[in-house]
Each structure stands twice: as C-alpha cells, then as structure tokens.
Amino acid sequence: MGCTDFLDEQAPSNLTPDNFYTIPDHAEAALAAVYADLRFMGGGAGIFSSNWQLLEAMTGTSTTETAQNSDLNNLYSLSLDANTIHVTNYWNGLYRVIANANQVLDKVPSITPMPEAQKTKILGEARFLRASAYFTAVRLWGDVPLITAPQSASSENFLPSRASKEDVYKLIVEDLTAAENAGLAWMDVTGRVNKAAVKAQLAEVYLTMAGFPLNKGASHYKLAADKALEVITYANANPAVINLFTNYYDVHSETTENRLEHIFMIQYNTLVAGNPMDNFYPNFKPVTFNGPGGTGSSVPTTTFYNSYEKGDLRAKNQEGYFYTSYFTNGSGAPFDLGAPYVFKHFNQTSAGKAGVAGTRQNNLNVPQIRYAQVLLTYAEAQNELGAPTQAAYDALKRIRDRATLTTPALGTFSQASFREAVWRERWHELAYEQITWFDMVRLRKVYNEKTNGFDSFVGHINPSSNQALQEKHLLLPLPRQEMLNNPNLKTQNPGY
Known part of the structure; x- marks a missing residue:
C-alpha cells in the first residue's frame, strides 16, 4: 500500500494550470505567453513564405517574384482551399492566443495575495488580446467557435459548434470595454x-x-x-x-x-524571434549584409505603386514606403533595383545603409x-x-x-x-x-489602381493574378483538418 501511495504522488516540479497560478509573478508570466503567441503571424508557411502573407496576397497590391511555394501561389491566384497552409496556421495561431488568454482570465482572479490594480490590468490586457484574436477570426471565417474558458478533453464543449457573428462581436465589444476600464x-x-x-x-x-x-x-x-x-x-x-x-x-x-x-x-527581438517580414526583400538582390538574398515572395504590383499621386512622398525612393534602389550588400555602392519594393518593414539598422554597415540583428x-x-x-x-x-x-x-x-x-x-x-x-x-484585405471585405469594395476609383468586390479583377474575386472569397475556408477533428463545425463556408 505504501508503495502504491508513493507512486500516486504528484512530482512537485510538475507545473499544471491548477498548481501554477499562485503568485503575481505567475500571472505576469502567463500573460507574457499570450503576447508571445501573437508572433504566430510571422511563423513559417513553407518555403519562402510566412503566415502574414495570407492577408496580403489576395489584396492585389502585391505579387510574387519567387512562385516556389504552391500554397502561396494559391493565395495569389485566388485558388486557396481548406488545405492551404496559411489558412490552417492562422486558425491554429488565433485559437492558441484565445486559449492562453482564457487561462489567464480563468486562473488569475483567484491569485491571493495580489494587488488589485495589477490583477485588473493583467485581466484587461488578456481581454484585449482575446478580443483582437476573435476580431481577426470572425472577419476571416464568419461564424466561428466561441470559446471563453479553458478546455480539456473532458470539457462539455470540447468539440464546439460555430457561434453566430453577432455573438462573437458581442464578446469582442465586452472584452474591449473591460480592457478600456482596466486602469x-x-x-x-x-x-x-x-x-x-x-x-x-x-x-x-x-x-x-x-x-x-x-x-x-x-x-x-x-x-x-x-x-x-x-x-x-x-x-x-x-x-x-x-x-x-x-x-x-x-x-x-x-x-x-x-x-x-x-x-x-x-514585439520582435533576435534573442527570442527576429522580425519576420523578410519575404518583402527583393528576389536575390544584394540589399542586405547577406549579399544576394531575399526571396521576393511578396513585392508590390507596379500598378499599385504607380497609383500614388504625383509628388506623394510615400512613393519616393527610400523616403516613403517603397524603395527602387539600394546599396550593394547593404552599405556599398548604390544600384537600381529595376522595380519598387516595400520599404515600410525594411530595417536599415539591421541591413545597413549608405556607408554604414548593418548590425545584422533585425529587432524591428x-x-x-x-x-x-x-x-x-x-x-x-x-x-x-x-x-x-x-x-x-x-x-x-x-x-x-x-x-x-x-x-x-x-x-x-x-x-x-x-x-x-x-x-x-x-x-x-x-x-x-x-489591413487592406479587411477593408475590402467590410466595404465590399476594392480600389482599382487604373481608374483611381472603386469596384465592387465580386468581379473585381485582382491585378496580381488577373483573376476575378468571387463571392466565396469574402470568407476563407475552414481548415480541412479542423473539420475532420471536430464534426460539430459541420458546414464548410460556401464555395469551398
């Protein structure tokens, strides 16, 4: 019997949600994990691609020079489906943020002693992060599962159904209102x-x-x-x-x-995770200390770049949001790139600039x-x-x-x-x-660079693919694996 009791004991070093949330430092650490989860958008999505490209490739404001990633190609050609890796990664990433925020919101209130102001602030931050994740999810998929408490395999709603958009937005507003009043x-x-x-x-x-x-x-x-x-x-x-x-x-x-x-x-820092926007670098042009590098897997369409008004500083080389020339290996002789590239996420501290070598640490x-x-x-x-x-x-x-x-x-x-x-x-x-994709969906309008006006979403010719946007593109498909794992998700979004 004594031997059996010994085997039943819990190892004191094993942390679980039930024994972890005991002091204020645990609350801070748990919240930090939610912040860290936000970086899923910079995670890899196959060769020469990152998750963030999901929200850029379909807008028509960018194209690709690489075309070596079939999932990214499917986004650019508007032929994405329920197996597209960016779609799956976004779903998983958003629900990871939600799950860890739910842990904070469930466990932190009972931590004693803990200064009330610190507790309220942490809960407010967690509610903002949960609301932001749901705000992205409801715009991408429409009706989505609404999970507001930690789940386990024994949870009653372990296989949740889709909640209405109205209910999701109700939670988003409630969470943000609470965060607004969190001091x-x-x-x-x-x-x-x-x-x-x-x-x-x-x-x-x-x-x-x-x-x-x-x-x-x-x-x-x-x-x-x-x-x-x-x-x-x-x-x-x-x-x-x-x-x-x-x-x-x-x-x-x-x-x-x-x-x-x-x-x-x-937040990005190379000690943990470096800036993930490198796919905006031109295709094998020596604009960084690495020499000829970059993938050009997302680059501006010429038509979008040319749609900026004459004299718009945002389109001026290396002064605004684009660059059309750079310095060899980041800091050497100037050379022409032959096309516009995105400067908005380009870190000159890291990559180098005229006569100044880069730090090689992209902490942007x-x-x-x-x-x-x-x-x-x-x-x-x-x-x-x-x-x-x-x-x-x-x-x-x-x-x-x-x-x-x-x-x-x-x-x-x-x-x-x-x-x-x-x-x-x-x-x-x-x-x-x-941001642009979400503007397209809420407005049901798309900017037409050639006319300088706005087309209806459905039927607009996407200039990066020369394909027309369809009604089905207003929502993404639910990930196939998620539907296999959870039969309660039932109906796929129309057209997929």
Missing part, C-alpha cells in the same frame, strides 16, 4: 496593451460592424467616430505622447518602437495599430453620419500633408467623394500592414 496607461513604451490601443481597436470594431456583413450602419459609424475621437482628443492635448511621426523613416525605425504613432506592435517590431489608422477611421466614420465635417477633413488632411499632397478644400467634397478620398488614403497609407 491601463494611455501608451506603454514596453509594448504592452495600452488605453489608446484599446480605444483604437474598439473604433475599428465598430467601423467593421457598421459595414458588411453585420450592416449596423449609422449607429455604429457614430460609435466608431466617437471612440476614434477620444484618441484624437487625447493626442491633440498630448502631442508628445501620441502623434504622427514627422517622417516615414520613423515608421520602420528601431528607435521609435511603441512610441508616438506606434500605438500597438508585435511589426505595427498593428498606428495613429494614422485612427485618423482615417475617424474621417471615414464621421463622414458616414451625413457629410464631411471640418474635423473629419482635418484628420484626412493630416495624412495627406505628411505625404506632401494638396488636399482640395472641404467645400469641394460631397459625402460620396470624401468617402472615396478616405478609402484611397487607407489603401495608400496602410498598405502591407494586414
């Missing part, structure tokens, strides 16, 4: 969730709910405008805390991370919410309430002023022409930040 600072230079990020995310959620597929309309455009205005009002009163950068270089500089315009970012963060997005969200939402106001016009003009573009006078705009002016700025300002 967070307006900004956080360590990269943690802050009040500005929560309010900005809420504004984007309301803007999305106002459009397709929920079509909430004016009530939610007003909610979006009001929430974005809270951030703008704070920024106007505290321009040294939240503001636009004065130059575009600061958008991709290691020295400005988590500051001013960068309201929320995914990936932006998730910039103040520029808040301004454009406000301008769009406010205009939808009837007509462009001075405040909406001023928000749009700030984006264009930085690009050294002239903005027509307020009186020259109708509601319709101002609407499209704001949409154009969203395409040109927020390109390659995993």
